[in-house]
Amino acid sequence: MKTEITNISKGRFTKTTLMIWVVAFLLGCGGGAKQESATSSKSETESTSEQEATESTSEQEVAESSESTENGLITLVINGNDQMRFDKEELRAKAGATVELTLNHTGQLPKQSMGHNLVILKLGTDIPSFGQKAFAAQDNEYIPEGDEVIAHTALIGGGETTTITFTAPAKGTYDFICSFPGHYALMKGKFIVE
Ligand SMILES: [Cu+2]
Incomplete structure (x- = not known):
């Protein structure tokens, strides 16, 4: 066990190694963590690292979400053409982020016959x-x-461009479509909020 942890740390994570040791020791002694202490030393190390990873991830998330409140702008660009197609099937954003979405109509047909929009449902x-x-x-x-x-x-019609700004909703996978009559069958995709 000692060798294994030393190998994993390779000197870079001395503090982490020490923490893992202390946690592992406490888990081994404490009656409340029988399941974890009963596992092999390898998975014990892994589960402790996972625990730490989870903690640092949530810290990171807090930092990131506050960053996006201040200046986190997500810029998305999607194109629609005269063949009734978007060039993307997926758009991604983070929950709560400000999203600046630009739709370009790369075709030439007027909006009366080949109008496009992008609607997130x-x-x-x-x-x-x-x-x-x-x-x-x-x-x-x-x-x-x-x-x-x-x-x-x-x-918009051919050659036109439009941009909107909105706040990304809660995590989830949302549908987006072009709501021009008959277009949603082909012009659709997923707006994925993480
Ligand atoms: Cu359309």
Whole structure:
């Protein structure tokens, strides 16, 4: 056990090694941690390291989330074309971060016939029924009334660009679509918030 830990530390993690030793010692003596102390010395070392890793991860997360509150801006760019396609199937952000999303229409067709937008839908939204409502919302650039939309861009035609800024919602995998009639079948993807 001693050799193993020394090998793992290689001198760089002397403090960590000491902590692992102390923790391992306490676990070995304490009656409350029978399961952990009963395992082999290797997995004991691993579980202790995991424990430390978890702790430092949560510290890191706190640091990162406060950083994104101050200046953490996530910039996302996606393109839509005349073939009714987005060039990305996945967009990623962190919960609570400020997201600046740009949609470019790289085609040439006008927005009356090949308009594109990007609509991020709340979890559990039924896309076909949303698409149907969107179809009827031509006067509002195909954004239907209701509370199913987290964020959406303007509707644009070929050669145009639009940018929106919004706050990323809670962790989860959200659907995004183009709500122009008939487009959501092909123009869709996942907005993944981590
Ligand atoms: Cu479209």
